[in-house]
Amino acid sequence: MTERVATTLGLYPLPDWAKDELSDLKGHQKGDLVDGDEGPGVREAYERVREELIEDQRAAGLDRIVEGQGRWDDFLAHPLAVHDAVETGGIVRYYDNNNFYRDPRVVDDLGASGDVPAELDTATGLLNEDESLQAVLPGPYTLAELATDEHYGDEAEFLHAIAEFLAGEVEALPAHETLFLLDPSLVTDPPEGEENERVSDAVDAVAAATDADVVLQSYWDAHEEKTYAHLMDADVDAFGFDFVAGDRDAHLYNVTEFGTKGSISLGLVDGQNTAVESADTVAERIDWVLDQIPSQTFDTVYATPNTELAYLPVSTYREKLSVLAEAAEIAPETEVSA
Template sequence: MTELVATTPGLYPLPDWAKQRLSELKGHQKGDLISGDEGPEIIDAYEQAREEVVADQRDANLDRVVEGQLRWDDNLAHPLTVHDSVETGGIVRYYDNNNFYRDPRVVDELGFSGDVAAELKATTELLDGDDSLQAVLPGPYSLSDLATDEHYGDEAAFLDAVAEFLAGEVEAFPEHETLFLLEPSLVENAPGDGLDARASEAVDAVAAATDADVVVHSYWGALEEKVYAHLMDADVDAIGFDVVSGDRDQTLYNVNEYGTKDSVALGLVDGQNTLVESPETVRDRIEWVQDQIPAQEFDAVYATSNTELFYLPVNKYREKLTALAEGVALARGEETEVQA
């Protein structure tokens, strides 16, 4: 029987009070903040905000709880922008939208950092023995794509180095149920011949560093056929599909032609649109996908947003969490507040 799991890919919007306080403390706006250079007042604000977003997820009855990545002012580039071997360059557009990040210029060997592990350890304390923790990282291809290499000198070598760095970070994580590797660059800037296979191997290297279930979540469209075929070679538990904004026909073609993993992640609510989907819409989208692939019963379906959620106002992000959880409950046949 398929396990239905309500979760998100993280990167939540800062609570309004935290945004105001951090703006006053740092004197900058989001996208220009100096991540990693944090005094006690800044650390305290982030800790309070983390408590709030963990409570948001529990209140919504999500099955997996993420840290929220509120410190990730540079979005998916964050694990590099706070690294000692990285110098931050100018402001760069974050994919094709109105968000920006500081260009991480890698100038030396990428050794161990431990930044994300520290965030996750703080989250486990808030969960108080609950085993629902989900870790979130940029996938190795997307992280290398968002960065500038000024040390390794070769695209393939740089990708391998980023994968090795991420694997080392994962090894320091506290126990977690799931690891989401976010790989929008596989869609937005698809790797060409040779690098597509290398990207799959890089994902494999990171996934091998954990005993948790690993989900590779791509979004903003459908994966190209060759990229998908190579990604299927990676030893991961699930591949994520954008059901909201993706090319559904291309996605279904890939799945029917090359199969898919035993589990799947489905981007069912729009992480960039303030229109909040109803629980019934979430349920219907889960059932629609299952109807399109009748020959396969998944071990697990991770019902999630198609993108990160930091684009949304705080009230809308919270409503999206509730819609996901209640939609999954409907799909399970459980009674929800919507039905009551």
């Protein structure tokens, strides 16, 4: 029987109190990006943020708990932005929206930094015995695309170094049930030619660093055929598909033409729109997608937002967490409409 799991892609909005307090502590105007210099007051504030974000998920009833990534002001570029081998450059637009991050310029050899493992070590201490931790990291291709290489001098070598860095971070993680690799650049700026094979190898290298279930999640669009076909060679447990902003016909074509993994992750709640879906609507969307793939029975269906949730007001993000949790509990219908 297919298990339905309600979870998210992490990167939650900061509580309102934290925006004000952290802005004062860092000596910045509101909305500025952090400079990586975290004194005791900043660290203590982020600890309280982490506790609140975990409690939000607990209150909603999610099946997997993420750390929340309250410190990730640079979004998916964060693991590099705080790395000793990286110098942060100018402000860059984060994909095609009104959010920005600091350009991480890699200037030396990348090694595991331990930043994300430290976050998750702390998060683990906040979980109850019956709660399951989910780790969240950028996928290797996205992290390479968001960064600037000023050290390796070769695209293939740089992607390999990024993958090895992420694999080192994964190896140092505390016990976790699932690992979500967020790789939206795979669809917004897809690899070309032989790069597709290198990307698949890079994803495989990161996934091999954990015994947990690994979900490779892209969003905002659908994979090009060649990219998707190569990704099928990567040893991950599930692909994630954006059924909100993405081309659902293209998703279904790839799945039926090239197959897919034994589990599937479905982005069905809009992570960038304040309109709150009903749990019944989300459950119907799950049923509809599965009805389009009658030849396959999945071990697990992950019900997620289609993107990170940092774009939403705090009250809306909390509502959407509850919607996901409730939708995953609704029994499948035998007949649903699109």
